[in-house]
Amino acid sequence: MRKVRGVKRVCDYLNSIDCPISESTVFRLMKTNNIPFSRPAPRVVIFDLDEIDAWIGKGTSE
Secondary structure, three states: OOEEEOHHHHHHHHHHOOOOOOHHHHHHHHHOOOOOOEEEEOOEEEEEHHHHHHHHHHHHHO
């Protein structure tokens, strides 16, 4: 299970796999619950990169 903490780090990961998404877009997707993430405490956001990979794959197959 690969996890990263923070929007900046998930954006860096997405850029590294040629799927660039801006921080503002990630925040918007979080607000509408359209991207997998967890918030274990206020101001702490965790992204599971395996779930992010599956989410990207789901979006490209539609």
